[in-house]
Amino acid sequence: MPQPTPTARADEIAKFDALAARWWDPSGPMAPLHRMNPLRTEWIGRRLAAAEGRPGANLAGLSVLDIGCGAGLASEALARMGAQVTGLDAAAAALEAARAHAAAEGLSIDYREGMPEDLAAEGRHFDAVVALEVIEHVADRPAFLAALAGLVKPGGLVFLSTLNRTPRSFLLAKVGAEYILRLLPRGTHDWKMFVTPAELGAEARRAGLRVTDIAGMSPVQGGRDWRESRDVSVNYLAALRRD
């Protein structure tokens, strides 16, 4: 019987493993993720808490799966909001950095090596699933979305952040960030793998997920900080509900 294509690309995973040692350096190669992390995790925390009938961003006791967690920037922020976080990544060295950092911070996070389809095969369900800056790196987007849908409880929320495929994102996120400003190592992104909100919405529907909310993420103060905006032409966040 033919085996399904794994959702992780070996070349992509190797790229992230190579950055593991500098992942938590706020001015290192992951600086843009550090700077956008407060915005995206607060956006998620508020929506998830509201969906569960809680005030503010209180996630106490909720199980959250962070897929493609890397060294744990979002996992740690969500754990600080009270969530019981499982961090999943195919990059072993990034996970080692995640485990070491969480231990130093006194945070209890269950870090696991693998791909979402591995966990889905175990029949696990979480109150919410997040995959931030991951979907533009996967080998098979429909299979990835199907695995995410299978991992969240019925009626539960999936949160994604990613890059739109527009001329503006080519100029800013690819040429500008990698070649002119050198905010990211060259080759971090393949613009052709970026996904428009319309494509994401249609593919998500086929996986049993419906987009409920979408917002732009825009850099301010020369990229030192990020704000929520209506401009989804480059970076955007999406919340999706499982049918």
Ligand SMILES: C[S@@+](CC[C@H](N)C(=O)[O-])C[C@H]1O[C@@H](n2cnc3c(N)ncnc32)[C@H](O)[C@@H]1O
């Ligand atoms: C750009 S990093 C984002 C890290 C983290 N989510 C953040 O935003 O701080 C992408 C991560 O996704 C992981 N990844 C890509 N495809 C994956 C897959 N199919 N399964 C598990 N991890 C994957 C990579 O190893 C890498 O750590």
